[in-house]
Each structure stands twice: as structure tokens, then as C-alpha cells.
Ligand code: ADP
């Protein structure tokens with residue numbers, strides 16, 4: 055299969071001999087950074103101060119919609135939580151239902167809906183997707199490296215946690231595209247960390263390693279098997295709500311107790327809360343290299359020594375060791391089978407963490423590299439391998455363009471992303487949008503644009519004979535199987551009834567390398583416009599579903615609702631109908647939110663009544 059190289063700034067196709075710089079990006083929950091290869095070494099890029107390589111993963115929207123990213127945005131975290139978005143990585147590729155299940159608290163507003171739609175974040179009267187917000191962080195990193203190297207950068211490798219699913223990986227790719235980056239590969243964070251330590255770089259190496267990653271708000275432990283340059287994730291474990299921020303909180307709680315300060319004072323007085331947080335993090339960092347910390351927080355002198363700190367965080371560290379134990383047992387391994395342990399994440403700078411991990415795995419840990427840079431450094435090494443600069447590693451065949459199907463409203467739903475190793479197999483489940491729908495058309499497309507109309511159609515077929523069911527009930531499984539010669543088999547089956555249909559198409563037939571390069575360039579140049587269209591179409595689809603359910607709800611519960619409730623529900627539904635006709639996605643989202651807010655308590659009441667009646671036997 056083809057390997058193409060294109061200059062995204064002017065659209066010319068490059069000859070193989072001219073090498074691009076491909077950068078490595080660690081898009082973290084707390085901090086992000088970019089690295090590249092310079093004279094055979096991976097280096098992390100710092101900001102204008104020439105020191106700090108980390109960009110806090112924080113986006114702030116000030117009045118007039120100026121967007122700040124990084125340290126400048128972080129300054130607003132406590133003062134203006136509703137306009138300052140952090141931890142957006144936690145929301146990537148997630149639906150409202152996923153978030154509700156995790157039940158986590160974030161200081162900004164996530165629209166509260168109990169649906170399978172992807173989450174949106176409301177800032178004043180505008181709605182943003184996690185992809186858009188992550189794109190702002192990536193754009194900042196792109197800017198940073200372009201300023202440093204004084205040349206345009208358009209290709210990147212981005213890392214994600216090993217446990218990220220397809221939707222989360224695709225969201226990360228989309229964020230890259232929106233930031234003007236061609237994402238050549240999504241790499242697992244532990245794999246990148248391993249590469250940074252030179253583990254897995256040679257073909258004849260075979261090893262089992264553990265990667266211990268304690269960041270700001272998350273803890274991940276991954277067990278990897280490396281053989282012949284291939285990394286296999288044997289198990290992952292961890293805690294998505296445990297990290298260095300908890301160390302800081304433990305210190306604050308200790309000080310409040312020690313200096314007789316009421317906890318509420320910190321929540322009421324945000325400035326004071328901020329100063330305690332800053333002092334606590336400073337204390338923690340100081341105690342990684344010294345035995346004693348003295349500072350001030352809100353005018354109060356605060357003290358902490360290493361022994362006190364270590365006893366505060368011991369329960370937290372112990373918790374991570376339980377995860378390590380679970381990861382090993384899931385991988386069906388014992389400690390003595392682990393050849394290397396790699397330390398990742400800023401919080402592994404804490405000596406007590408290193409000591410505990412080293413004692414648990416009964417060996418010295420790898421901690422020579424900066425733990426908060428190691429993932430980005432490894433990503434840069436992976437990028438360099440992709441650029442063909444490392445002769446020892448074979449370049450594998452990849453699919454040059456994404457493959458997917460058309461979904462509601464003419465949107466492209468990518469199933470096998472571009473640059474996936476071939477042979478490849480991937481699938482996804484869909485459902486019907488109309489009650490009693492018997493047939494489903496499956497149209498297969500190739501390309502990078504958000505609307506199928508802008509992509510290349512490879513074929514289509516109709517899955518017939520779906521037994522009549524209400525919309526949303528059938529489970530239609532679509533599988534894409536791509537062989538090494540580029541032959542794509544698409545299979546659709548309705549899982550409840552077993553009806554099945556498939557086609558085979560030649561994905562590379564009748565398309566030149568120039569065509570592919572052009573398609574790729576178009577997708578990056580139109581990323582923003584495409585994303586807007588997608589957001590509008592998705593909002594409309596979602597709104598239409600909600601209008602349908604509101605109508606059904608009104609019909610079925612006529613006796614439960616009083617006149618005012620009925621009138622108001624009809625009004626709000628009509629307002630949403632009007633909004634759907636327009637082109638303003640924020641207006642649609644606002645109207646949806648209002649209708650949802652108003653009808654949720656009514657729906658709960660109706661459900662209680664209906665359950666009550668069912669118990670009485672009326673309906674059974
Ligand atoms: P993430 O992977 O979640 O984006 P990082 O790997 O950048 O996060 O880790 C950030 C965390 O590391 C923060 O909680 C920060 O306070 C902590 N940290 C950074 N430096 C030190 C240090 N010297 N000692 C202890 N903790 C540190």
C-alpha cells in the first residue's frame with residue numbers, strides 16, 4: 055500500500071528524499087507537551103521562558119471570547135471555574151451516559167442529559183465539544199514548536215492511555231485534524247514511555263514491562279509484552295480519580311487542621327483557596343528534593359516536613375500498589391516476570407512513590423528521564439520511526455485513507471482510520487432511526503472529510519428483513535475487514551434476528567497517490583468548516599430525537615400532566631422545532647437544554663405513576 059508525503063502548507067506532494075519533521079505530542083489530563091528529534095535525541099520544546107516544557111491542559115474563555123491556553127488559562131481556574139475548562143481529556147469520546155456513570159465533579163458546566171449523544175460543554179451561551187477544546191491545546195503546542203523551529207509543522211504522533219477505546223482515539227485524531235495536524239498515529243502512552251527508555255527499539259528484543267504512570271488526576275498501570283518491535287498490552291489497571299492533586303488536597307486538609315482553619319472558608323474565599331492550593335503543590339514539590347518546607351498561604355505561615363508528608367500520602371500510594379497487584383494478576387504474571395519498571399508522570403518525582411514501587415516490583419525502577427516528559431519524548435521517537443529515520447525497524451503497511459460508512463444526515467463515521475496497520479478489522483454497532491424500519495442502507499466511503507458527499511464512495515448495499523421494532527431497538531453490527539491487499543469486506547448483521555448481508559470492495563482501486571494527497575490536504579484545510587457542519591447536523595439529529603420523544607411523552611401521559619405542564623412542554627418543543635430549522639447549533643443546543651430541564655422532573659413523575667400502575671396490575 056501507498057506511503058504518501060505531502061506538504062500541507064502548500065499542497066505539493068513531496069518526494070521521498072525530503073524528510074519532514076514529525077512531532078510527538080503528549081495530550082495529558084493535567085499537562086501537555088510537544089517533543090521532536092534533534093540530532094538523534096528526543097527533546098521537549100519549552101515556551102518563551104525557555105524553561106517550562108509543560109503546557110497546563112487548561113482552556114479559558116474570557117469576555118469577548120478570547121481564548122487562553124496553558125499557564126495563562128490556569129490562573130483563572132479557581133476565580134472563574136465556569137469559563138475555565140480543565141481535564142477535558144476525561145470527556146473525550148464520552149457520552150452523557152458515560153459521564154453520569156463516572157459521577158465525577160468538574161467545575162464547569164456539562165450539559166446534563168441522559169442520552170448516548172457525545173458530551174458538550176457550555177461556556178456562557180456557546181457549546182463546545184471536547185474535541186474542539188483539545189484542539190485548542192494542540193494548536194497551542196503546534197504554535198510553540200513552529201516558533202521554536204521557525205518552520206511550519208503539520209504532522210504528529212499523539213499519545214493516549216492504553217485503555218482508550220475507539221471513540222476516544224477517534225476523538226483525539228479529530229482534535230489533531232482541527233488543530234491543523236495530520237495525525238499519523240495514535241500511540242499508547244506506556245508504549246511511548248518504553249520507547250523513550252530505548253525498550254522495544256530492536257527487532258530481536260523480547261521483554262515484559264510495567265509502566266507506572268501517576269499524573270495530576272489519574273493513575274495508570276500497564277503491563278506490556280514486547281516482542282519483535284510489537285507492543286502488546288497485557289493488562290491495564292488504575293484509578294481515574296487518583297493523582298498528584300490528591301497529594302495537594304491531603305496537605306491542605308492537614309494545614310487546615312493544624313492551623314484551626316474552617317474548611318468552608320476556602321470554598322467561600324476563592325483567592326484564599328487558590329493560595330493554599332499553590333502553597334500545597336509547592337510544598338509537595340519542595341519535599342521531593344528537601345526535608346522541610348516553609349511557606350505562606352493567605353498570610354498564614356505553613357510548615358511541612360518530609361516525614362509528615364509521607365504519612366499523609368501513604369494511603370494514596372498504597373492504593374496504587376493494589377492496582378499494580380490487580381494488573382499483574384490480570385496479566386497472569388508474578389512480580390519476578392517483570393523485566394523493567396518505568397516511571398511516568400510528574401507525581402513519580404515523589405521519592406516515597408519511587409521507593410514503594412521499587413519495593414513492590416523488587417527491582418530498581420527506570421527514572422532517569424523527566425517523568426512528565428517521557429511520554430512526549432517517546433512519541434517523538436515513534437514519529438521518527440514513522441518518518442523512516444530508524445533503519446532497524448520495519449515499516450509496516452498502512453491504509454492511506456480512512457474507511458467508514460454514512461450515518462444520519464450524510465455524516466462520515468470512520469470505522470478504520472487512515473494509517474491503521476493492515477490487515478485490520480474493526481466494527482461498530484448502530485440502530486434504526488424510524489419505528490418499524492425493515493431495511494437499512496449501508497454506504498461505504500473512503501476519505502477524511504466529515505460529510506460523505508466530500509469523500510469517495512466505494513459501494514453500498516441494503517440489509518433487508520429487519521423484523522419490525524421501535525426505533526433504536528434493533529442492534530445492527532457493522533464489521534470492516536481489510537486485508538493486506540486493500541480488499542475491504544463490509545458485513546452488516548442485525549443481532550436480534552440474525553439477518554445478514556455483506557459486500558467486498560477494492561479500496562485502492564482507481565485512485566492515485568496524488569488523489570490521496572489532495573483528499574488529505576482538503577480535509578485539513580476544511581477541518582474547521584467540516585467540524586461546524588458536523589456539529590450542526592449532530593445537534594439537529596439529537597434535537598429531532600428529543601422532539602420525537604417529547605411528542606410521544608405528551609401522548610402517553612396526557613392524564614398525568616396538568617394543563618400548564620402540557621402547554622409549556624408544547625411551547626418548548628415548538629421552540630426547538632423552530633431552532634432546528636435554523637443554522638445555529640448553539641440555539642438548538644440551548645432550546646434542547648431548556649426542554650430537557652423542564653421535562654426531566656415530569657418524566658420522573660410519569661415513570662413513578664406508570665410503575666405504580668403496573669404494580670397494581672392494570673398494565674400487565
Ligand atoms: P498528567 O499526565 O495528568 O497530564 P503530569 O504527568 O504532568 O500529569 O503530572 C502532574 C502532576 O505531577 C501534578 O500533580 C504535579 O503537582 C506533580 N508534580 C510535578 N512535579 C513534581 C515534583 N517535583 N514532586 C511532586 N509532584 C510533582
Ligand code: MG
Nearest residue numbers: 082083269399
Ligand atoms: Mg500523563
